[in-house]
Amino acid sequence: MRWSQSFLPTLREDPADAEAASHKLLVRAGFVRPVGAGIWAYLPPAQRTMNRITAILREEMGRIGAQEFYLPALHPAEIWKESGRWQRIGADMFRLKDRKGSDYCLGMTHEEVFTAIARDGLSSYRQLPQIWYQIQVKFRDEPRPKSGVIRDRQFTMKDAYSFDVDEKGLDRSYDLHRQAYERIFTRSGLAFTMVEASSGAMGGSASAEFIVESAAGEDTILSCACGYAANREKGRSAVPPVQDPVVKGAPERFPTPGVRTIEDLARFVGGAPADRQVKTLVMIVESKPVLVLLRGDHTLEEEKMKTALGTGTYRPATPEECVHALGAHPGSLGAVGVKGMAIHADEALRGRRGMATGANADDFHLRGVDVERDIAVTAWADLRQAQGGEPCVRCGKPLKAFKGIEVGHIFKLGTRYSESMKATVTDAGGRQIPIVMGSYGIGLERIMACAVELWHDAKGISWPASIAPxxxxxxxxxxxxxxxxxxxxxxxxxxxxxxxxxxxxxxxxxxxxxxxxxxxxxxxxxxxxxxxxxxxxxxxxxxxxxxxxxxxxxxxxxxxxxxxxxxxx
RNA sequence: CGGGCCGUAGCGCAGCUUGGAUAGCGCGCUUGCUUGGGGUGCAAGAGGUCCCCGGUUCGAAUCCGGGCGGCCCGACCA
Structure with a gap:
């Protein structure tokens, strides 16, 4: 190709609205152009890179025996109603009506369509396992598209689905994908970390994310040289023990005029350092107050709390609701003596004594609190957000915290879709059993963007040879x-x-x-x-x-x- | 969805506070010359619904109201 004949519109200046390096450089170097919010045009050089990524994907998927499909992006609502996701998924899905007024959506993923095909086409355990995949456009009405091509509303995904007879088969399919993904990202020139992740709305038993470290990332990852790595939403760390003073007798109430925060109480004469305080948060769940207790210097991890509460529908209580529930404003709240209210306590509070906490009266606190003796904890759980620098739960070395971009995600779905959509096969004993499924996704544009995030300097992009245009x-x-x-x-x-x-x-x-x-x-x-x-x-x-x-x-x-x-x- | 900000030439911006006559600047583009190892120089040119609608006014890019679009932070997020 001759440059003089090419459409390679480089710009001398960065686009004004770009923040992420990949966003600036892909625009400046003539790879992409914005068409609307989160909608991008891929110009010839980008298309070349996308094609090269596609070639790697096809080779590596082929290597694990996967077969390529091409499914529609336009889906009738019916199959999404069957799986239950028509209702469960909210505004993230693009929905539309045809001229007759029937409901349709633009596919965010293809569990429903693939499962429908499997239902009609797979009838015997002897046809399994199968691995099916496609490389196709996906639509998501992101509340906030950003960072160029990293988070957009139309993007390209390699999505794969495995169909097995049982969990053991699923384990094998999942492992094949894990290996394929490692090869795919390595070949694409990306340094990545595989982290355990929450399965979220997808259900299922296990899932892992492939994360590329980048300042433009939206996930925070905790990792350790020993191999431990987790999304912060799920990550844990070892908490060094705190030496509590020996305190006898009941908690002592003492005046703390003006003390409203953990730091205030730590500075207050007669108070206690943050790690010897109990932080009391009041959440409203189904219009009832629920107490969440953490060590004073710890931060709540809301994802963990959602699991503990068994619902994602909650909100922090207003100051008025705190007064109504406990008799004091935030800053003087505590759980000592509270009855008839769910009290979720973080594991780090187990066995702690001589603690300080609010007395449920403005300007008063308690000290000498023995958590297990004085507080009617209804449920213990891991609720705190692990921080970088804290000791690794496996080996004790300090954890590294970094921002990352999710380029791939693998899930063990189990029978969630096959049961709701009645995709079954006949097993060796003649019984109808639901197919055990997995799903596996890779964002093509994210591979492209991550390569730029990882490989650029002050002058521009430095493509990995494998995916260069x-x-x-x-x-x-x-x-x-x-x-x-x-x-x-x-x-x-x-x-x-x-x-x-x-x-x-x-x-x-x-x-x-x-x-x-x-x-x-x-x-x-x-x-x-x-x-x-x-x-x-x-x-x-x-x-x-x-x-x-x-x-x-x-x-x-x-x-x-x-x-x-x-x-x- | 909460908070902040922005829509003026292909790109990046000024002008708006304090309304006024041909709406400027840099880059890019066209033509000619020049230069040819790190965004060269000179000259001449082309290119605009000043986001849209409405209002105020003799007069609106500028003031007011509404709308649309976009960005950033947060919330959200297979």
Whole structure:
């Protein structure tokens, strides 16, 4: 491809509204353009990269025996009503009506359609296992699209579904996907962490996310050198024991004028350090107050609380509701002596004594509280949010906390869809059994964006060789010098003849412009043909990622570049 | 959904507070010359529903009301 004939609209300046590096650079380097909020056009270079990602996906899915489908994006509401998700999923789904007024939606995923096909097409255990997948567009009406292509409303997903006779089969299919995913992301040039995740609304027994570390990420991950890694919503850490003073007798009530926060009480003479306080939160669940207790210096993890409460429908109580429930305003609340109210306590409070907490009277606190003796805890649970730097639960070393982007997710679904949609097979004993399913997704645009997040510098993108839009860029520093033009053309054509994706920058532009564009677009290998060196019959071979530059005879350039390709990062 | 901000040429912005005549600037684009190893220089040009609708006014990019679109933070999130 000749640059002069290509649509490769690079921009000199960053788009004003971009924040994430991948957002800025993919726009500037001419890969993508916004069409609407969370709706993107992929220009030719992006399409090339997407195609290369697709090729990797097909190879690796094929390797685990998966078969490719292509399903519709437009779904009749009926199948989503069968699975129950028509009701359960809220505004995240695009819904529409046809001319007759029937309900449809644009697919967010394809459990329903694949399960419907499995129901009609699979009837015997002897047909299992099956792994089916597709690479297809997905729609999600994100409340807040952001970060360019990382979080958009229309995106491309490789979604796969496994169908097995039993849990053991599912374990095998799940493991195959885990291996395939590791190969896919590694081949795509991504460094990733696999973390255990909550199965969320999907149900099912196990799930894992593949996370790429990035400042533009939306998830916080806790990981340890020993291999432990978890999403912060689920992550745990070891809490070093706190030495409590020996206190005899009942809790003592004492005046604490003006004390409203944990820090206030920690500073207050006669108070207690944060790790010897009990923090009392009041939540309203089904219009009833529920108490949630944490150590003073700990933070609530709402995902864990949802599990503990058994519902995601709750809200913090208003100050008035606190007064009504406990007789004091926030800042003086406590659970000592509270009866007839659900009290959820964090595990870190177990066995603690001599603690300080609110006395349920404004400007009064209690000290000498023995949590298990003085508080009628109705349920103990892990409720606290683990923090970076705290000791790993497995090995005790400090946990690392980092932001990451989810590029893939694998789920053990079990029979959630097959039961609701009646997808069964006959087992060896002649009984109808629900198919045991798994589902596995990868966001293609996220692979592209993560590669940019991971591999860029001040000058631009530095694509992993495996997913670069072109493999080699031949830059003519002059469009007038015949030696330069002829040599460039010869090298470019020789590369094409050898099946290499070569881009020839033949534009009649200033050398600086072309070199800067080269660095911006980020093709991994560049052959630079300039009027000075060409007089000695030489050209340059430059590696974008490392900055390494080598002079080579022009007539050996194609050969040398070809040899260098497989060694690129 | 809560909070903040923004819509003026392809991109990035100024002008708006205090209404006024051909709406500016940089980049990009076109033509010619120049330069040719890191966004070269000179000259001439093209390009605008100032987001939309309504109002105030002799007069609106500017003031007022409504709407639409977009961004950022948070909430949310297979």
């Amino acid at each position: 072109f493999q080699i860029l031949v830059t003519s520093l002059s469009a007038k010098d015949e030696g330069v033009v002829n040599t460039s053309r010869a090298i470019h054509e020789s590369l094409l003849a050898r099946g290499v994706d070569s881009l020839w920058d033949d534009r009649d532009a200033n050398a600086g412009v072309k070199l800067n564009d080269a660095d911006l677009v980020g093709i991994p290998l560049r052959i630079t043909v300039g009027p000075r060196k060409i007089k000695e019959g030489k050209v340059e071979l430059a590696v974008r990622r490392t900055g390494e530059v080598r002079e080579i005879p022009a007539d050996q350039a194609a050969e040398a570049a070809l040899a260098r390709l497989p060694t690129l990062p």
